[in-house]
Amino acid sequence: MTTTPDGHTPWPAEFVDRYWTAGYWRGNTLDDLLRDRALRYGPHTALVHGDTRVTYANLNRRVDRMAAGIRLLGLRPGQRVLVQLPNVPEFVVTAFALMRAGVVPVFVPLPYRADGVSHLVRATQAVGYVAPSTYRGFDHTAMAAEIAAREPFLRRVFTLESPDSPPPYGGGFTTDPAGCHYFPLGSVDAPPGPALAPGADRVALLFPSGGGPATPRLVPRTHEAYAYQARAAAEVVSLTRDDVYLAALPAGSDFVFGCPGIVGTLSVGGTVVLAEDADPAACLPVVERERVTVTSLSPAAVRAWLDAPGPARCDTSSLRLVQVGGAPLDRETAERIGPAWDCRPQQVFAMPEGLLVLTRPGDPDGAVLTTHGRPLSPGDEVRLVDADGEDVPDGESGELLVRGPYTARGYFRAPGENARAFTADGRLRTGVRARRTPDGNLVVAVPDRPEPAPGTLRQNEVMNGTRQLIGSGSPLEPEIGFSRAVRVGPYVAVAGTAPIGDDGATVGPGDVHAQTVRCLDIAERALEAAGASLDDVVRTRIMLTDVTTWREAARAHGERFASVRPVTTFVEVSRFIDPAWLVEVEVDAVLP
Incomplete structure (x- = not known):
C-alpha cells in the first residue's frame, strides 16, 4: 500500500477511472x-454568527x-x-x-x-x-x-x-x-496574487479519528472525494439556496463540515448559521430568528432541545430536517421530533474516514426510526463479514467493511496502521458491527468512530473513535484533564458525581439521602449521554464523609437499583473538595 508525498494512499487506477466515468469525481477542488x-x-448571505453576516462575495x-x-x-x-x-x-x-x-x-x-x-x-x-x-x-x-x-x-x-x-x-x-x-x-x-491550481487529487484536509485525544489517527481527505461527498449529501437532503443550515455541533467535525453541513450548504448557495454550542437556550432563538431549515445534532442535544423549558416560545416551524448522529438515537426520542418541531429526523452514521450512511427524507417511518439508512453513494461497496471474513446473511450482525469514491484508502503516513485497518482489496475495516435489513438499510450496533458532538451535559460530548468523552461543562475538566464519563465500546465509566445543583449550589445541605439522589441523577444523565441507562450499571461506589450514615445513601441507591442490583461498595473518606458535600457516587456500566 503506497502513499503519495502528501501522505495519503491513492485509489488504484481502475477505481479512478470508475469514479470519473460514473460522474462521482469531476476534478473539482473545495476552493x-x-x-x-x-x-x-x-x-x-453565506455565513451568520450573532449579529455578523457575511455575503458570498x-x-x-x-x-x-x-x-x-x-x-x-x-x-x-x-x-x-x-x-x-x-x-x-x-x-x-x-x-x-x-x-x-x-x-x-x-x-x-x-x-x-x-x-x-x-x-x-x-x-x-x-x-x-x-x-x-x-x-x-x-x-x-x-x-x-x-x-x-x-x-x-x-x-x-x-x-x-x-x-x-x-x-x-x-x-x-x-x-x-x-x-x-x-x-x-x-x-x-x-x-x-495569482491563483494557485492545486490538483483535485491532492489532500484537502485532515480529520483526527480514533485512538483518543492523546494519539488520534489522521484521515486525509482529497478535494475531489470530499467535494463529491458534500455534493451528494446535499442532493440527498434536497438542499437549495433557500436553505439555512445551523452548525451547532463542532464545525471541524466531518458530520458538520461535509455531511452535507457547511460545505454542502455553501455548494448550493445556502446560508450557514454558526452557533458556538448546541445549548437550546442559545440555539432555539436562532432557529426562530434566522428561519433555520436544517441542522445536525447528537441524540443528547436533541433531548436537551426537546426538554428545554418554554420551547413553545420559539418558533421552530421553519425546520424541515434534523440530522441526528454521533451516537445511537433511541426510538422514543426519534418519535418526539416530528410532533415537537413538525419535521422529520434523519438518522446519520458518519466516519471521518468517509463512510456516510443515512436515511432518506422519503423513507418510511419505520426505517427512519429504527435504522441508519443506506450508504450515501451507489459507488459504496459495503460488506458485512464474520470473524473469518465471510459475508453474513441479511439480518445477522457482522463487521462493516467498505470502500468507495469518498472513503479514504489509508491513514496519514501510517503504513503499520493501514496494514491492520484496510483489507488487501482496499476496504476499510470500520471496527463497527452492523446488520442489513431485508429492504437494504443498515442498523449500526455501536458506532466506533463517531464525530465530535455535544451531549446533554451542557452540550460538551466529544467523540474520538472508540472513545466517547462526555463533559459536564465544568471549567475544571480541561484544567484537571478529566471527563464526566467515558465510553469505550460497550463499557461506560462515570466519574465521582457530587451533589451539585444546576445553579452550582450544593443540593440538600446536611441531607445524605437528598445528596445521594442528586449524585445518581447526574450519573444517570451521563449514562444517557453515553447511550446507556441505569439498567446497564454493573458497579457503584458510594463514598461518604461519615460511613455511619450509609443507610441513608443505601436507601437512595435502592430506589434506583432494586431490580438492577449491581455490585456496590461503601467507603469512608476524610472530606471532599467542598466541605458541604457528604457523598459522591461513581458508576460503571456495560452495554449488552
Missing part, C-alpha cells in the same frame, strides 16, 4: 467550489486576502496547519484560505489539550497553529508556547484575539524564546 459560488451568489474576498497573507508569511503548498477554532466565521475563512494557499488544514477538536495537540503537531509536522488566544477560560496561546518549545516544526501561531488576550504572546507580532512567531489571525492579510 473551486467557493470561487464559483461567490460568482453566482455574491450578495447572498465578502467571504471569497476574505479568503483571498488571508490566503495571500498565508503565502506572504512563508507557508508553502503541502505543509500542514492545525486549526482549533470554535464555530465562528473565522473557522470557515481560515479553512478555505489555507486550502486556497495549498496548505492543508488539520481540524482539531476544541477539547484537545497539550497531549493531543502535541501529537498532531508531531504526526503532521505542522508548521502552524490557529486557535483563540483564550477560549472559555483556557489559554490556547500558553499551550501553543509550551508545545513550540518542544516541537521544532511549529513556528507560527495565529491567534483569534479577544479583549482579554493574555500576555506575553497574545495580541501582537511577537516571537517567543523558542523562536515561534505569534500573529493575530486578523493580521494575516495581503493583496491577492
